Amino acid sequence: MLKFIFRRLLTLIPLLLVVSILVFLILRLGENDPAMAYLRLSQIPPTDDALATARETLGLNRPWTVQYFDWLWRTFHLDFGNSYVTGTPVLERILYYLPNTLYLAGVAFLITIVLSLPLGVMAALKKDRIPDHLTRVLAFIGVSTPNFWLGFMLVFLFSVHLGWLPPMGKGGIAHVIMPAFSLALMSLCINIRLVRASMLEQMNSRSVLYARVRGIFEKWVVGRHIFKNSMIPVITAIGMHIGEMLGGAVVVEMIFAWPGVGRFAVSSIYNRDFPVMQCFILMMTVIFVCSNLAVDIVNAWIDPRIRYEGNN
Amino acid sequence: MKVIKTILKRKLNWVALPLVVLFLVTATFAPLLAPTDPSAVDLEQKLSPPSHSHLLGTDHLGRDILSRLIWGARTSMGSVFLIINLVMITSLVVGSISGYIGGKVDSLFMRICEIFLTFPTFILAMFLIGVLGTGMINVVLAIALTHWAWYARIIRSLVLSMKNREYILAARVVGTSHWQIFVKHLAPPVLAQLVILATLDIGHMMLHVSGLSFLGLGVQPPMPEWGVMINDARQYIWTQPELIMYPGLMIFLAVLAFNILGDTFRDSLDPDILAEEA
Numbered sequence: 001m002l003k004f005i006f007r008r009l010l011t012l013i014p015l016l017l018v019v020s021i022l023v024f025l026i027l028r029l030g031e032n033d034p035a036m037a038y039l040r041l042s043q044i045p046p047t048d049d050a051l052a053t054a055r056e057t058l059g060l061n062r063p064w065t066v067q068y069f070d071w072l073w074r075t076f077h078l079d080f081g082n083s084y085v086t087g088t089p090v091l092e093r094i095l096y097y098l099p100n101t102l103y104l105a106g107v108a109f110l111i112t113i114v115l116s117l118p119l120g121v122m123a124a125l126k127k128d129r130i131p132d133h134l135t136r137v138l139a140f141i142g143v144s145t146p147n148f149w150l151g152f153m154l155v156f157l158f159s160v161h162l163g164w165l166p167p168m169g170k171g172g173i174a175h176v177i178m179p180a181f182s183l184a185l186m187s188l189c190i191n192i193r194l195v196r197a198s199m200l201e202q203m204n205s206r207s208v209l210y211a212r213v214r215g216i217f218e219k220w221v222v223g224r225h226i227f228k229n230s231m232i233p234v235i236t237a238i239g240m241h242i243g244e245m246l247g248g249a250v251v252v253e254m255i256f257a258w259p260g261v262g263r264f265a266v267s268s269i270y271n272r273d274f275p276v277m278q279c280f281i282l283m284m285t286v287i288f289v290c291s292n293l294a295v296d297i298v299n300a301w302i303d304p305r306i307r308y309e310g311n312n
Numbered sequence: 313m314k315v316i317k318t319i320l321k322r323k324l325n326w327v328a329l330p331l332v333v334l335f336l337v338t339a340t341f342a343p344l345l346a347p348t349d350p351s352a353v354d355l356e357q358k359l360s361p362p363s364h365s366h367l368l369g370t371d372h373l374g375r376d377i378l379s380r381l382i383w384g385a386r387t388s389m390g391s392v393f394l395i396i397n398l399v400m401i402t403s404l405v406v407g408s409i410s411g412y413i414g415g416k417v418d419s420l421f422m423r424i425c426e427i428f429l430t431f432p433t434f435i436l437a438m439f440l441i442g443v444l445g446t447g448m449i450n451v452v453l454a455i456a457l458t459h460w461a462w463y464a465r466i467i468r469s470l471v472l473s474m475k476n477r478e479y480i481l482a483a484r485v486v487g488t489s490h491w492q493i494f495v496k497h498l499a500p501p502v503l504a505q506l507v508i509l510a511t512l513d514i515g516h517m518m519l520h521v522s523g524l525s526f527l528g529l530g531v532q533p534p535m536p537e538w539g540v541m542i543n544d545a546r547q548y549i550w551t552q553p554e555l556i557m558y559p560g561l562m563i564f565l566a567v568l569a570f571n572i573l574g575d576t577f578r579d580s581l582d583p584d585i586l587a588e589e590a
């Protein structure tokens with residue numbers, strides 16, 4: 001097991017290095033001149049002199065390779081530079097907003113898991129009967145609803161109309177309900193169908209047939225043999241859901257004025273605030289990669305076959 | 313004909329298919345169908361309720377909502393059509409070369425795909441737009457760039473599973489060139505699967521386009537687009553909620569219709585793809 005984890009961690013290093021090169025290059029390949037962006041955001045008129053000075057202070061007149069390694073070195077030391085807008089360290093700002101985003105995504109994730117497991121299991125056990133049809137319709141509706149529209153509809157219903165929930169901002173539990181639900185709906189609906197499909201597949205497996213032949217209690221068969229084995233594809237999909245949620249959080253934060261990292265990132269994109277953009281995408285990618293790694297590890301822990309396959 | 317039979321067998325499609333046709337027709341003939349110019353600003357008429365001249369009323373700049381909704385279909389369908397085509401062409405080229413030639417080319421291409429798949433898609437799209445700039449073409453490029461790798465991987469595995477089948481080997485033996493084999497024997501079945509996969513993804517891509525536009529990172533006003541319309545209307549949620557309701561409903565119905573229709577074809581997918589998808 002430790003060997004498996006270690007090897008997976010090793011494969012991450014080159015991957016993240018290439019990711020960093022790509023992020024660095026994309027920002028410089030575009031037509032955007034970081035020095036121009038810097039001057040614009042610092043409200044200095046872009047004269048030739050000012051441009052030259054800005055290039056000098058930002059170190060843009062060095063060769064690309066030197067710039068890259070310098071940037072990478074600083075990044076390793078968690079120095080992401082200063083925001084062109086505020087002049088303060090980027091990391092400080094991102095770390096200030098990040099917990100709010102993780103809180104929002106965490107609640108959404110919890111909603112997804114807590115609701116999708118029972119609903120999916122029910123749909124599978126009552127295949128082609130009313131509960132199954134209902135979840136199918138719900139799933140179609142859920143994956144087709146734009147989260148930014150759902151958010152507004154919830155605000156309209158629960159804040160404007162009924163006055164039950166606060167329409168925006170971060171506060172107590174009441175504040176997180178609507179944003180988290182808007183964020184969760186898509187993953188929730190995908191997950192319900194996934195749990196169902198995976199359960200049905202296991203129901204037809206030989207081990208389950210054998211368990212039934214042995215006369216084991218139905219509850220035990222369902223819980224122990226079907227449910228447990230059907231979890232592997234579901235866990236694998238969690239990595240995908242987390243990726244969806246990181247992106248979705250940006251949208252949801254804009255609707256509910258949630259003080260998360262997404263809103264900060266969107267404004268940095270409007271402004272072409274390069275250091276913030278760089279830090280944001282790296283941070284999100286690392287979170288995404290790490291959650292996928294965690295998913296792999298959990299899967300390998302549940303299913304020894306994955307472990308051994310990887311070792312050979 | 314077989315396709316139509318499969319579609320009509322599912323009851324949900326009796327709703328989805330007319331909707332899809334309706335949206336496609338609206339998108340194609342938007343200039344003829346829209347009662348007025350969707351970008352014509354008339355501040356005296358702003359936020360007016362439905363009337364004979366404006367069947368669904370007007371927005372905060374006095375623009376006709378109905379016309380904007382109709383033109384919005386054109387923007388949505390048009391951009392998704394472009395994205396799908398870009399994704400299909402890129403992934404077909406990369407995936408086939410990778411699967412058919414194999415070796416170093418294959419491992420290089422697959423590494424590249426892996427790198428693209430390392431990023432969360434929506435966030436990479438945002439980042440790319442930050443570099444490329446906003447506007448419809450850049451959104452199309454950004455979304456295509458964030459989606460092609462997944463398709464390329466699937467096509468590669470399809471080509472791999474097919475290239476050693478007997479009829480391909482037989483074609484090799486009688487001296488058919490690689491290009492001929494690709495065009496005549498490999499591309500048609502791969503393309504069929506690719507179209508099905510793409511249909512499954514249309515709804516998802518429409519959500520991406522309108523989501524980015526909603527954030528102000530996609531299609532730019534005054535171009536009529538449903539996500540932009542929702543963003544324009546957000547401050548009127550307390551007084552004119554229908555301004556948010558209409559464009560949202562359009563997105564929802566369009567995505568729903570394409571999702572239902574796409575789901576019909578899921579069963580006809582190659583098992584190899586289903587395995588890859590899970």
